[in-house]
Amino acid sequence: MAGKSGRQQWHGGVRTLAGDVWARLKRDRTALACLVVIVVYCLMASWGEWVYWSARVQDVVPIYQVQDFGHRYEPPSGAHWLGTDALGRDVFHRTIQGARIAFRVGIITSLLALPIAMVLGGAAGYFGGRLDECVVWLYSTVASIPSLLLILVIASVVGHGLIGVYLGIGLTTWVGLCRLLRAEFLKHRQLQYVEAARSLGAGHARIIIRHILPNLFHLVIINFSLRFGNAVGTEVILSFLGVGAEGEPSWGIMISDARLRLWQGVWWELAASIGATFFIVLAFNVFGDALRDAMDPRLRMVEGS
Amino acid sequence: MTRWPRIPVAKFLLSSLLAFVFGECFSLHAFTLARPDPETRSDRVLLGSTKRLRSLDPIGSGDIASAMITGLIYEGLLRYGYLDRPYRLEPQLAEAMPEVDATGTRMTFRLRPGIYFADDRCFPSGSGREVTAADFRYSILRLADPRSSTTGFWVIRGRLRGLEAFRKRVEEVGDRAYEEPVEGIQALDDYTLEFLLTEPYPQFLWVLTMHYLHVVPREAVEFYGGDFQRYPVGTGPYRLVEWKRNYRIELERNPKWAQTGRREVYPEEGQSDDVRAGLLAEAGASLPFADRIIRYVVQDESTAWLMFLAGGLDLTLPTTDQFEGVSVMGGLSSALEARGVVLDKVPALQTIYIGFGMDDPVVGGNKKLRQALSSALDRSKLIELRAGQEIEAVNPIPPGIPGNTTRPNPYGYDLDRARRLLAEAGYPEGISERTGSRLELTLDFASQGQPEMRQRADLMVGMMRSIGVRLTPRFQLEPTFFERIDRRESQMFYILWSADYPDGENFLQLFFGPNSSPGPNHTNYASDAFDRLFEQARRMPDGAERTELYERLAGMVQEDCPWILVTHPLIYQLRHGWLENYKPHDFPYGNEVYYKVEPARRERMRKAFRKQPLGLRPSTLSVNGGE
Numbered sequence A: 001m002a003g004k005s006g007r008q009q010w011h012g013g014v015r016t017l018a019g020d021v022w023a024r025l026k027r028d029r030t031a032l033a034c035l036v037v038i039v040v041y042c043l044m045a046s047w048g049e050w051v052y053w054s055a056r057v058q059d060v061v062p063i064y065q066v067q068d069f070g071h072r073y074e075p076p077s078g079a080h081w082l083g084t085d086a087l088g089r090d091v092f093h094r095t096i097q098g099a100r101i102a103f104r105v106g107i108i109t110s111l112l113a114l115p116i117a118m119v120l121g122g123a124a125g126y127f128g129g130r131l132d133e134c135v136v137w138l139y140s141t142v143a144s145i146p147s148l149l150l151i152l153v154i155a156s157v158v159g160h161g162l163i164g165v166y167l168g169i170g171l172t173t174w175v176g177l178c179r180l181l182r183a184e185f186l187k188h189r190q191l192q193y194v195e196a197a198r199s200l201g202a203g204h205a206r207i208i209i210r211h212i213l214p215n216l217f218h219l220v221i222i223n224f225s226l227r228f229g230n231a232v233g234t235e236v237i238l239s240f241l242g243v244g245a246e247g248e249p250s251w252g253i254m255i256s257d258a259r260l261r262l263w264q265g266v267w268w269e270l271a272a273s274i275g276a277t278f279f280i281v282l283a284f285n286v287f288g289d290a291l292r293d294a295m296d297p298r299l300r301m302v303e304g305s
Numbered sequence B: 001m002t003r004w005p006r007i008p009v010a011k012f013l014l015s016s017l018l019a020f021v022f023g024e025c026f027s028l029h030a031f032t033l034a035r036p037d038p039e040t041r042s043d044r045v046l047l048g049s050t051k052r053l054r055s056l057d058p059i060g061s062g063d064i065a066s067a068m069i070t071g072l073i074y075e076g077l078l079r080y081g082y083l084d085r086p087y088r089l090e091p092q093l094a095e096a097m098p099e100v101d102a103t104g105t106r107m108t109f110r111l112r113p114g115i116y117f118a119d120d121r122c123f124p125s126g127s128g129r130e131v132t133a134a135d136f137r138y139s140i141l142r143l144a145d146p147r148s149s150t151t152g153f154w155v156i157r158g159r160l161r162g163l164e165a166f167r168k169r170v171e172e173v174g175d176r177a178y179e180e181p182v183e184g185i186q187a188l189d190d191y192t193l194e195f196l197l198t199e200p201y202p203q204f205l206w207v208l209t210m211h212y213l214h215v216v217p218r219e220a221v222e223f224y225g226g227d228f229q230r231y232p233v234g235t236g237p238y239r240l241v242e243w244k245r246n247y248r249i250e251l252e253r254n255p256k257w258a259q260t261g262r263r264e265v266y267p268e269e270g271q272s273d274d275v276r277a278g279l280l281a282e283a284g285a286s287l288p289f290a291d292r293i294i295r296y297v298v299q300d301e302s303t304a305w306l307m308f309l310a311g312g313l314d315l316t317l318p319t320t321d322q323f324e325g326v327s328v329m330g331g332l333s334s335a336l337e338a339r340g341v342v343l344d345k346v347p348a349l350q351t352i353y354i355g356f357g358m359d360d361p362v363v364g365g366n367k368k369l370r371q372a373l374s375s376a377l378d379r380s381k382l383i384e385l386r387a388g389q390e391i392e393a394v395n396p397i398p399p400g401i402p403g404n405t406t407r408p409n410p411y412g413y414d415l416d417r418a419r420r421l422l423a424e425a426g427y428p429e430g431i432s433e434r435t436g437s438r439l440e441l442t443l444d445f446a447s448q449g450q451p452e453m454r455q456r457a458d459l460m461v462g463m464m465r466s467i468g469v470r471l472t473p474r475f476q477l478e479p480t481f482f483e484r485i486d487r488r489e490s491q492m493f494y495i496l497w498s499a500d501y502p503d504g505e506n507f508l509q510l511f512f513g514p515n516s517s518p519g520p521n522h523t524n525y526a527s528d529a530f531d532r533l534f535e536q537a538r539r540m541p542d543g544a545e546r547t548e549l550y551e552r553l554a555g556m557v558q559e560d561c562p563w564i565l566v567t568h569p570l571i572y573q574l575r576h577g578w579l580e581n582y583k584p585h586d587f588p589y590g591n592e593v594y595y596k597v598e599p600a601r602r603e604r605m606r607k608a609f610r611k612q613p614l615g616l617r618p619s620t621l622s623v624n625g626g627e
Helices: A007-009 A017-027 A029-058 A090-129 A129-144 A147-158 A162-170 A175-188 A191-200 A204-241 A249-257 A267-295 A295-302 B009-026 B064-073 B134-145 B165-178 B218-229 B257-258 B272-276 B300-309 B320-326 B334-338 B367-376 B381-386 B415-424 B451-465 B478-488 B507-512 B528-538 B544-560 B601-612
Strands: B045-048 B076-080 B090-092 B106-110 B185-189 B192-196 B238-244 B248-253 B292-297 B342-349 B350-356 B390-392 B442-447 B468-476 B492-498 B563-576
Touching: A017 A267, A029 A090, A029 A267, A029 B292, A029 B381, A090 A129, A090 A175, A090 A204, A090 A249, A090 A267, A129 A175, A129 B165, A147 A162, A147 A204, A147 B507, A162 A204, A175 A204, A175 B468, A191 A204, A204 A249, A204 A267, B045 B064, B045 B300, B064 B238, B064 B292, B134 B165, B134 B185, B134 B192, B134 B218, B238 B292, B367 B415, B367 B451, B367 B563, B381 B390, B381 B451, B381 B563, B442 B451, B442 B478, B451 B468, B478 B492, B507 B528, B507 B544, B528 B544
Parallel strands: B045 B292, B442 B468, B442 B492
Antiparallel strands: B076 B090, B106 B192, B185 B192, B238 B248, B248 B292, B342 B563, B350 B492, B350 B563, B390 B563
């Protein structure tokens, strides 16, 4: 992806950027463990999608919605690995569905926020002038509104359900990356390789997309990894407050349901949902940090020289 | 030098903090007041909690918390008999029940002589004067005054003759309008008050018990102006001592009663249960019993709950989950019983129902479909989810009100019938015969983020799914919920109706055509046969004949299914054993006058708490509460 980077030559051109990053990551055991966790969650989410869609296509009640009123609040057992909830539904399957919803939120909000940040940040930094002023004004304004409040407003305007969550998180969390990319573009547009490209007659679009962006793409990847965890956490909070998922077992909804009986010792639903949230958020954060270390060109230069 | 063992300090502090917090939560005896409370030692005082009060002006607010207090300070013409069930009216400041003429539109009240307002600096001499019929006229006209910001005008709107003209005159000439004659309400002499109704409205007598129509002195309203809501001056058994808005309100016995020789007595007759419950031990004794009443403003339910468990409140309404934490099989746990706590289960005059938007193209015109959905709803599971704190509704009129028939709901839970009706409605197995796709319905809730309601919704989704219907719950905040209903956009909505007064008319009017949205007929049910019969019934005085009409009307509703009848809530109320003469009431405003507490007994029982820990540990509790 960044194969065009001029900096590749510092390493003698033996390893690609991806191979280089992987070599560094391999040395970090914690990061690897986190990667494994993320992969496991990915599999859970995929399985969740499969369960969800197959039930929809076959027009049957999905397994995580099957109620068994005779077996309410049953502790974990062979039949129900994580016990059952207030309506006798299987907590394990609901936790899997929670992973599905978390991944949907993480991916869809990123698909919204990252392009906004890249387009606005890149254009503002590269072209400067009036456009830059407008973009800076826009993200300063968005950043000055408390984000959870803004998300709640968007979610309640759009209406309930996950659409509101997607839009709410997606439209408010692009500011950090946008600011970062703008600054980088400001710097890079004056560097020699850009000058060179320009003197060879390359247009703006080509310079931005083929030359500068590949040099900055590691920032986008790192940001994706870090914001994924945050988006999941925000979705859980929103669903807990009742403006998120509806009729689907988000972890936030499970936490909200479970607190009713926690004081009577019904711990499994709460433990499952909080544990699931905790590990995925932690994994993405730690992995994101490790990725930052592995991808930072300056660090690579120091090590490689 | 001693070497201290190396304990990670943060970990140690954290774990001790957690141990302390959880230890405290699960052994609530730690909250028991360690020493006698100076507020309760000396005299007879009632302790309770209240939500934040809005206003102490009788017409100032419609919230229950305020009405509970104003009901002690102000009085009206009529009140509920304390022990009478079904509810019955008795005179309060009237000498007797009114004379009603043959047309049913003229009501004449004789007032009791010798009723005085409490002493207050608003009176020229500082001494409260006698109440006259003109005071009632003034108070009720004040409710109709367009300049007042009352929420209660609806109770008399369109009922008394000449009110609209009065309102117009107020706009023109201001206060002078009060001096001009108003046809609908006239003070014939000092002790005679006459109402002229626009049409026969026997329920007006219930309305007269409401705090909106209680008597206030004009001097106080004019003297205090906007501050009148903070300086109440009434005729009631208590007067305000101190009101700290977000902390505490204290009332004391109104000394005017003793000065003027006014004597009220505890009822001498009750029902057979009352004798057994010891409610007639004080029959004929002078009221009120308590010297002071203290209400703490507690917004948080769990705080009120802990205060009650510690003996700091005489009674409380626990939430479902709080109650389940101390209950065994729907009754009281032995730990609470040992403390002398008493549980009252009272059917509330409320009906929970799922309304169908009768203008909706899918459910509105399809009676069989509505009947099928009603038959698919397993009320017993909903009740089990609420740990038995509700009873099944078979009738829109709750038990305890004439018109509540014992005739079973013809569309109660029966899956076979539900499937059959669904097929007859054009949706065999839930698949539309016309389009071939599954029937999808939306059910609106006025709730957001409340797990109890969400579980209830999920349960209903499962029930409808069992006959092949896909139900989608939609949660929204209350204003949006009602806006959608008023705009007739709601397909199905889950809602509760709470009686304004104990008369079947109050429930049956929810199906009356002219009351359609934005009126209280939220479903916009329209039936000429129903409307005709209702018109006839609502003008009739209470009696067997009217009850029979009510039952017929309720039967029409059962058959047409504009509602899925769900449940009637039960109110679970806990009180400490030292609170005597307590009888649950749906309209308990001012009932503290009957309650009695012996301070010595309370102190003795509270001291014993320390030897009776509640032991709220998870292992000792039944997880499924009511099961």
